[in-house]
Amino acid sequence: MKSHTVDAIDRQLVSALQLDGRQPFSRIAEVLGVSDQTIARRYTRLRTQGMLRVLGLTDPVAVGETFWVVRVRCTPDAAGAVAAALARRGDTRWVSLTSGGTEISCSSTSAVGEEEHALLMERLPRTPSVVAVSAHCVMHTFFGGSLSLVNKSGVLSAEQMRELRPPGPAPARPATPVRLDEQDRLLLAELGRDGRAGLAALATATGWSPSTVRRRMAELQGSGALYFDLEYDQRMFGLEARVLMWLSVAPSELAATGAALAGHPEIAYACATTGATNLYAVAMCPDMHSLYTYLTTRIASLPAVRQLETTPIMRTVKGPSPHPVQSAPARHRG
Numbered sequence: 001m002k003s004h005t006v007d008a009i010d011r012q013l014v015s016a017l018q019l020d021g022r023q024p025f026s027r028i029a030e031v032l033g034v035s036d037q038t039i040a041r042r043y044t045r046l047r048t049q050g051m052l053r054v055l056g057l058t059d060p061v062a063v064g065e066t067f068w069v070v071r072v073r074c075t076p077d078a079a080g081a082v083a084a085a086l087a088r089r090g091d092t093r094w095v096s097l098t099s100g101g102t103e104i105s106c107s108s109t110s111a112v113g114e115e116e117h118a119l120l121m122e123r124l125p126r127t128p129s130v131v132a133v134s135a136h137c138v139m140h141t142f143f144g145g146s147l148s149l150v151n152k153s154g155v156l157s158a159e160q161m162r163e164l165r166p167p168g169p170a171p172a173r174p175a176t177p178v179r180l181d182e183q184d185r186l187l188l189a190e191l192g193r194d195g196r197a198g199l200a201a202l203a204t205a206t207g208w209s210p211s212t213v214r215r216r217m218a219e220l221q222g223s224g225a226l227y228f229d230l231e232y233d234q235r236m237f238g239l240e241a242r243v244l245m246w247l248s249v250a251p252s253e254l255a256a257t258g259a260a261l262a263g264h265p266e267i268a269y270a271c272a273t274t275g276a277t278n279l280y281a282v283a284m285c286p287d288m289h290s291l292y293t294y295l296t297t298r299i300a301s302l303p304a305v306r307q308l309e310t311t312p313i314m315r316t317v318k319g320p321s322p323h324p325v326q327s328a329p330a331r332h333r334g
Contacts, residue, residue: 064178
């Protein structure tokens, strides 16, 4: 992607869709002070060029699933094939080649007591080209889901963000898991491919009427089970360096450190996990020099951090959607 192909309006459009993925183009155009046709044309171009997708995704915790971050170390000649195999699975997200192409990082979901996830963890170590596997259960998310690095970019004014945000309070996580039936899953599968799919297309996929589709989407969003996120080329925002961070933090300071980390403009995702390290994050910077500055200033100023391991992302094979895409530009996390 050449930098001159993306301008301020493109970045504002991306930021507006991060706030509300199904926001009408007419409303975005009104707030940005451009024509409806301009917004529709910009979106079509970005979507066609593989730089932007709106996705309707499921919150694992809200539907009673457990979320994992998995690290897989492979022999250099096999990492690509193992990553591709992981990307084909419906229970994986964010499959990336890291550490010079010898390690894979991915996220995985599993229902409580689900045997299939256990089989994944059992099979990977038995693969001859897999050297080591570690799985870290996500206990708490500090920044991620519907919140993205785009929200911190500053391309929209505070007033524009207020006008483009969905009305009402943010959905609260339900006290008990939301039950999904087969038609719900058909609806979520379509939204996982295209979060801006029309009501007619969603009605065809589910067998519901358009009014039922609209009502059920509102219910799922209101319960916190459904949220909308973006898959975008982060180079649109001048971010070339991406790194995974595995931090060890004093348990008494984990909540405070995670909250502080979530506020950093470089952080795209942050969560508390089980395992040898207890804080996991994804950072993005313009270049490696900027990343070095970030690590030696903002990260260094966090007093509870005892240890830090960084692994650069070389290539993202699969993004946040459960469905792999044909091409995989550099994408954001969270």
